[in-house]
Amino acid sequence: MNGNLQQFRYETAESLKIALFQISSNKIRSFLTALGVIIGIVSITMMGTAINGIDMGFEKSLSMIGYDVIYIQKSSWSTMGEWWRYRNRPDLKTEYAARINRIIADNPDTELLIAVPQMSTYQATASYKDRVLEQIFSLGTNHEYLKTASGDLASGRFFTPGESAGSEMVCVVGDDIASGLFPNENALGKSISLKNRKFRIVGVFKKQGKFLGLFSFDNQVIMPLGAFEKVYGRNMFVTIRVKIRDQARIAEAKEELLGLMRRIRRIAPGKEEDFSINEQKAFKSQLDPIKNGIAAAGIFITGMSLFVGAIGIMNITFVSVRERTREIGLRKALGAKRRTILLQFLIESVMICLLGGVVGLVTALSITFVIEKAIPDFPVQFSFTLVLASLGVSVLTGIISGLAPAVNASKLDPADSLRYE
Amino acid sequence: MEPVIIRMASLCRHYEMGEQIVKALDSIDMEFRRNDYAAIMGPSGSGKSTLMNIIGCLDTPTSGIYELNGINVAEMDDDELARVRNREIGFVFQTFNLLPRMNCLKNVELPLIYSGVPPEERKERAEQALLSVGLGDRILHKPAELSGGQIQRVAIARALVNRPSIILADEPTGNLDTATSHDIMDMFGKLSDLGNTIILITHEEDIARFTRRIIRLRDGRIESDEKQ
Numbered sequence: 025m026n027g028n029l030q031q032f033r034y035e036t037a038e039s040l041k042i043a044l045f046q047i048s049s050n051k052i053r054s055f056l057t058a059l060g061v062i063i064g065i066v067s068i069t070m071m072g073t074a075i076n077g078i079d080m081g082f083e084k085s086l087s088m089i090g091y092d093v094i095y096i097q098k099s100s101w102s103t104m105g106e107w108w109r110y111r112n113r114p115d116l117k118t119e120y121a122a123r124i125n126r127i128i129a130d131n132p133d134t135e136l137l138i139a140v141p142q143m144s145t146y147q148a149t150a151s152y153k154d155r156v157l158e159q160i161f162s163l164g165t166n167h168e169y170l171k172t173a174s175g176d177l178a179s180g181r182f183f184t185p186g187e188s189a190g191s192e193m194v195c196v197v198g199d200d201i202a203s204g205l206f207p208n209e210n211a212l213g214k215s216i217s218l219k220n221r222k223f224r225i226v227g228v229f230k231k232q233g234k235f236l237g238l239f240s241f242d243n244q245v246i247m248p249l250g251a252f253e254k255v256y257g258r259n260m261f262v263t264i265r266v267k268i269r270d271q272a273r274i275a276e277a278k279e280e281l282l283g284l285m286r287r288i289r290r291i292a293p294g295k296e297e298d299f300s301i302n303e304q305k306a307f308k309s310q311l312d313p314i315k316n317g318i319a320a321a322g323i324f325i326t327g328m329s330l331f332v333g334a335i336g337i338m339n340i341t342f343v344s345v346r347e348r349t350r351e352i353g354l355r356k357a358l359g360a361k362r363r364t365i366l367l368q369f370l371i372e373s374v375m376i377c378l379l380g381g382v383v384g385l386v387t388a389l390s391i392t393f394v395i396e397k398a399i400p401d402f403p404v405q406f407s408f409t410l411v412l413a414s415l416g417v418s419v420l421t422g423i424i425s426g427l428a429p430a431v432n433a434s435k436l437d438p439a440d441s442l443r444y445e
Numbered sequence: 446m447e448p449v450i451i452r453m454a455s456l457c458r459h460y461e462m463g464e465q466i467v468k469a470l471d472s473i474d475m476e477f478r479r480n481d482y483a484a485i486m487g488p489s490g491s492g493k494s495t496l497m498n499i500i501g502c503l504d505t506p507t508s509g510i511y512e513l514n515g516i517n518v519a520e521m522d523d524d525e526l527a528r529v530r531n532r533e534i535g536f537v538f539q540t541f542n543l544l545p546r547m548n549c550l551k552n553v554e555l556p557l558i559y560s561g562v563p564p565e566e567r568k569e570r571a572e573q574a575l576l577s578v579g580l581g582d583r584i585l586h587k588p589a590e591l592s593g594g595q596i597q598r599v600a601i602a603r604a605l606v607n608r609p610s611i612i613l614a615d616e617p618t619g620n621l622d623t624a625t626s627h628d629i630m631d632m633f634g635k636l637s638d639l640g641n642t643i644i645l646i647t648h649e650e651d652i653a654r655f656t657r658r659i660i661r662l663r664d665g666r667i668e669s670d671e672k673q
């Protein structure tokens with residue numbers, strides 16, 4: 025049996041050599057044949073890369089928000105755009121945070137850790153001397169904000185309980201604000217203007233990056249709630265940020281918070297609540313149609329080009345078998361078995377596909393690289409799984425398209441083949 | 446008496462060409478013994494190559510019996526036939542059939558690949574075989590770079606390389622000058638003395654004289670079968 029195995033090895037090595045030789049002596053033909061596979065692999069990897077990138081970018085943004093934080097707001101994230109449904113809801117009050125904290129302090133079994141109030145506007149403008157930044161995110165909260173948000177300070181500190189309680193005019197700014205207003209100097213300790221009020225910068229966040237410009241935590245200014253109200257008034261958008269104990273028990277936490285809020289808002293049993301409890305999962309599902317669209321287009325293009333490619337390879341392998349009928353006859357006459365011939369042609373078509381796959385991968389990688397260089401924020405993410413999947417698809421295409429001609433070749437009659445002109 | 450290794454009984458090979466049936470071989474009864482050294486002669490189209498193909502297990506009879514080493518070839522499957530062709534038979538084809546893009550060494554190595562000989566030994570034995578046909582200095586040449594006679598000798602080297610017990614040669618000296626022809630025939634003679642069975646096709650009476658038995662075919666039938 026050992027001898028058999030060895031023989032099989034030598035035959036396979038010979039087949040590999042023949043295939044390489046065959047491909048390298050018909051370079052243009054091989055390339056044209058592999059074109060379908062190349063296009064297929066490029067499209068499948070670009071699709072996977074885009075979807076991966078969107079997921080990664082989202083994960084990154086979402087982990088900025090924090091998985092273990094839920095948000096009480098007037099409207100629901102999962103039905104964004106249907107603002108009219110929430111138009112008549114009463115505004116939330118920042119005082120709810122303190123009331124929630126009091127209730128959970130008395131409940132040892134609570135799933136909730138802490139509630140932090142937040143008032144915010146997307147329409148803020150900050151200036152320093154003649155520099156102005158518009159459309160920044162201004163946010164009023166208390167000193168416990170960081171327990172419900174991610175973000176490390178690059179320099180300085182967050183504001184203290186004293187500053188928070190005293191509504192002092194201090195702020196912590198994101199990296200974009202610091203570098204936008206103070207390109208050549210240290211922002212720390214400087215005073216910036218918000219609606220003609222001076223705020224002293226006590227801390228600067230590290231850069232967190234953004235995803236497609238959707239979420240950026242680098243352009244926010246965070247200040248004590250009282251100070252925020254002095255500048256922007258009391259009618260701004262309120263969010264109660266609630267950190268939960270266990271990410272895995274988010275459903276229970278939401279349930280508890282819902283009951284708690286109904287009590288606070290005095291909503292009669294059976295009546296629909298007039299607030300929403302949001303978690304970031306809702307965001308994610310908003311991207312599903314985009315991802316599905318990309319996937320559908322990618323799979324369609326891939327399928328078509330692989331199909332056309334497979335037919336091309338099948339055709340060229342049939343031609344190759346016919347051209348080499350005498351060779352096949354000779355090899356059989358000299359002792360090649362059916363499986364030897366079968367393997368020889370299968371290996372050849374698989375190798376063409378595999379080479380096509382590699383060329384496709386390299387092309388896709390280059391495209392990805394160029395996109396990354398040109399648009400740094402564009403979400404692309406090349407993965408090892410994708411490489412394996414592409415090569416797997418290539419091999420499969422090779423086997424499928426090479427099988428019929430290879431079987432054909434293996435069944436040729438040696439005497440007839442040797443006479444073939 | 447040496448044992449019988451090839452036996453044919455009422456063996457026919459017919460080709461159907463539309464309405465017409467070509468009887469390339471018609472009811473052949475014949476035996477070959479170990480270390481037979483035979484020449485098959487006959488006019489063109491008399492069925493010599495067809496007979497060789499059947500003896501060499503490249504083709505199967507339409508009817509009748511062909512036994513090789515006591516085994517009915519009709520009962521062997523494709524892989525067994527391939528094994529027999531590889532181990533038992535060395536074939537020199539009428540049209541040589543070298544692979545044009547491979548050098549002599551690779552061409553001669555081919556049968557060894559299919560019998561699982563390791564690469565180093567393959568090379569060594571192929572070189573040996575080429576040396577024995579006087580082509581030691583042409584090892585790395587491709588067929589296109591050789592003369593007709595040299596090509597023929599490469600084909601002979603390939604037939605010998607796996608040390609088959611039966612050597613079948615379809616006009617092995619057709620392209621050779623008299624001196625080389627005689628060298629080759631001497632080599633076949635020595636091989637037969639060592640116990641090989643050698644069957645060759647030839648048109649030339651003076652080549653046939655090197656053998657010990659002359660079989661004459663006409664229209665697919667045996668016209669005569671004489672020991673000499």
Ligand SMILES: Nc1ncnc2c1ncn2[C@@H]1O[C@H](COP(=O)(O)OP(=O)(O)OP(=O)(O)O)[C@@H](O)[C@H]1O
Nearest residue numbers: 460462467468469488489490491492493494495496
């Ligand atoms: N595959 C085939 N299909 C149809 N007829 C065939 C086939 N092979 C051989 N024949 C016919 O069988 C007969 C014998 O052919 P074969 O090749 O054996 O002759 P030969 O004796 O070797 O002749 P030559 O000396 O010219 O080589 C011829 O009439 C030929 O036409």
Ligand SMILES: [Mg+2]
Nearest residue numbers: 493494495539
């Ligand atoms: Mg002939």
